[in-house]
Amino acid sequence: xxxxxxxxxxxxxxxxxxxxxxxxxxxxxxxxxxxxxxxxxxxxxxxxxxxxxxxxxxxxxxxxxxxxxxxxxxxxxxxxxxxxxxxxxxxxxxxxxxxxxxxxxxxxxxxxxxxxxxxxxxxxxxxxxxxxxxxxxxxxxxxxxxxxxxxxxxxxxxxxxxxxxxxxxxxxxxxxxxxxxxxxxxxxxxxxxxxxxxxxxxxxxxxxxxxxxxxxxxxxxxxxxxxxxxxxxxxxxxxxxxxxxxxxxxxxxxxxxxxxxxxxxxxxxxxxxxxxxxxxxxxxxxxxxxxxxxxxxxxxxxxxxxxxxxxxxxxxxxxxxxxxxxxxxxxxxxxxxxxxxxxxxxxxxxxxxxxxxxxxxxxxxxxxxxxxxxxxxxxxxxxxxxxxxxxxxxxxxxxxxxxxxxxxxxxxxxxxxxxxxxxxxxxxxxxxxxxxxxxxxxxxxxxxxxxxxxxxxxxxxxxxxxxxxxxxxxxxxxxxxxxxxxxxxxxxxxxxx
Numbered sequence: 001x002x003x004x005x006x007x008x009x010x011x012x013x014x015x016x017x018x019x020x021x022x023x024x025x026x027x028x029x030x031x032x033x034x035x036x037x038x039x040x041x042x043x044x045x046x047x048x049x050x051x052x053x054x055x056x057x058x059x060x061x062x063x064x065x066x067x068x069x070x071x072x073x074x075x076x077x078x079x080x081x082x083x084x085x086x087x088x089x090x091x092x093x094x095x096x097x098x099x100x101x102x103x104x105x106x107x108x109x110x111x112x113x114x115x116x117x118x119x120x121x122x123x124x125x126x127x128x129x130x131x132x133x134x135x136x137x138x139x140x141x142x143x144x145x146x147x148x149x150x151x152x153x154x155x156x157x158x159x160x161x162x163x164x165x166x167x168x169x170x171x172x173x174x175x176x177x178x179x180x181x182x183x184x185x186x187x188x189x190x191x192x193x194x195x196x197x198x199x200x201x202x203x204x205x206x207x208x209x210x211x212x213x214x215x216x217x218x219x220x221x222x223x224x225x226x227x228x229x230x231x232x233x234x235x236x237x238x239x240x241x242x243x244x245x246x247x248x249x250x251x252x253x254x255x256x257x258x259x260x261x262x263x264x265x266x267x268x269x270x271x272x273x274x275x276x277x278x279x280x281x282x283x284x285x286x287x288x289x290x291x292x293x294x295x296x297x298x299x300x301x302x303x304x305x306x307x308x309x310x311x312x313x314x315x316x317x318x319x320x321x322x323x324x325x326x327x328x329x330x331x332x333x334x335x336x337x338x339x340x341x342x343x344x345x346x347x348x349x350x351x352x353x354x355x356x357x358x359x360x361x362x363x364x365x366x367x368x369x370x371x372x373x374x375x376x377x378x379x380x381x382x383x384x385x386x387x388x389x390x391x392x393x394x395x396x397x398x399x400x401x402x403x404x405x406x407x408x409x410x411x412x413x414x415x416x417x418x419x420x421x422x423x424x425x426x427x428x429x430x431x432x433x434x435x436x437x438x439x440x441x442x443x444x445x446x447x448x449x450x451x452x453x454x455x456x457x458x459x460x461x462x463x464x465x466x467x468x469x470x471x472x473x474x475x476x477x478x479x480x481x482x483x484x485x486x487x488x489x490x491x492x493x494x495x496x497x
Contacts, residue, residue, distance in 0.1 A: 033193040039200040040477045057201035068287035074219050077279045082262045097228045112299045116237045117393040120180050120386050125298045127185035128196040133169040134159030135199040135476040139206025148267040151260040160479045163489030170480040172243045181385030194292025212285025219286035221257040238409035308394045311387050313341035360397035453483045
């Protein structure tokens with residue numbers, strides 16, 4: 001891997017005008033979803049070269065900038081006002097959060113999540129963005145020698161957990177979606193990939209969009225009210241909120257990423273000829289945070305029955321061939337029901353009318369739930385944990401909040417976490433997944449990533465070559481895997497030496 005595809009820009013003084021090629025960028029010929037996976041894993045989506053994906057990313061960024069251009073400016077265009085804006089914004093957010101807590105004390109319902117299934121749907125729906133957390137800064141890794149980029153590089157390394165799996169933001173989120181069976185996020189509709197594709201596009205066109213990257217980062221590192229409420233309500237619904245609480249603390253307005261983001265604006269301003277034009281582009285870059293579906297929009301769009309029907313529709317593609325002819329509901333065989341995905345709402349009604357499902361009661365009273373739940377059920381394993389939660393919450397309906405907490409929310413996540421740690425500790429021969437024996441002989445095939453990493457590492461003769469090589473393993477696609485984590489640790493050690 002090489003960063004040679006990311007050309008340098010002229011120093012010390014940069015133009016504030018975008019590249020002329022931006023004005024003639026064609027409309028992206030591929031969807032946001034394909035662009036997302038094409039930039040993340042080039043060559044695995046279709047017979048398109050990385051260069052073609054980079055061209056599509058250029059057009060995509062131009063399109064998103066134009067789409068967001070009319071949005072209100074998110075922060076002042078005067079650099080001297082940014083610190084006050086950050087502190088004031090954090091104080092206002094904190095006050096509004098306290099108001100929310102008071103409302104809850106007085107009996108108000110949860111603001112965002114009606115049930116655990118609703119919350120897990122959110123976890124799945126924002127995965128395309130969370131699984132590339134920090135990607136917009138990757139293009140700056142090659143600037144490790146320049147003190148002006150140190151604040152942004154420091155932010156990127158912290159997003160990567162400094163190479164420690166337990167602190168790596170993407171690794172944390174990957175564990176979260178795995179714990180609740182939400183891995184099927186890769187098949188979400190195109191709209192869910194717009195924000196993630198925007199961040200990946202910034203990562204491969206940092207040279208042309210440096211002010212926009214700086215502005216995007218500045219806006220992204222601020223503390224929104226919905227993040228505080230989301231963390232509280234996830235915890236209430238027995239979902240580990242650590243990924244979200246981590247962003248509350250690490251982005252704080254006094255010493256966290258929010259302050260470092262302002263430091264970066266000040267440090268890089270001297271590289272540009274005109275402050276006003278530079279800040280205009282910084283503000284425009286901040287608006288890219290609005291690209292695609294926002295968190296609150298995703299929360300508000302959830303419909304429990306529609307989600308269940310969609311799950312049934314997906315299961316029907318294979319399930320229609322798995323049932324005996326004598327399995328009938330309302331006079332029709334299950335194959336007849338499942339042969340047409342549009343019939344799923346009617347099938348749900350038929351299951352209720354013929355006694356298979358008793359809505360607004362404990363799901364244990366429903367015959368259909370007994371088929372799904374437990375090792376003896378005839379449909380055991382057909383539904384993922386997330387899909388079972390959707391089914392459970394839908395069957396329970398109006399009775400959901402009156403059911404025993406452990407039955408509707410599961411075993412407390414803190415207990416599950418402690419049990420997992422004890423289980424890991426009881427298996428001393430199993431090495432933690434983020435530990436790489438750098439430089440040690442690897443008794444594995446040459447195709448193994450660790451072996452290739454060590455082999456290439458041993459051939460490097462200069463620090464510049466070493467840093468470029470390590471940076472290639474710190475890409476959005478690789479940094480949260482074992483070799484990427486090891487590369488990040490070594491990169492930081494070399495950077496600070």
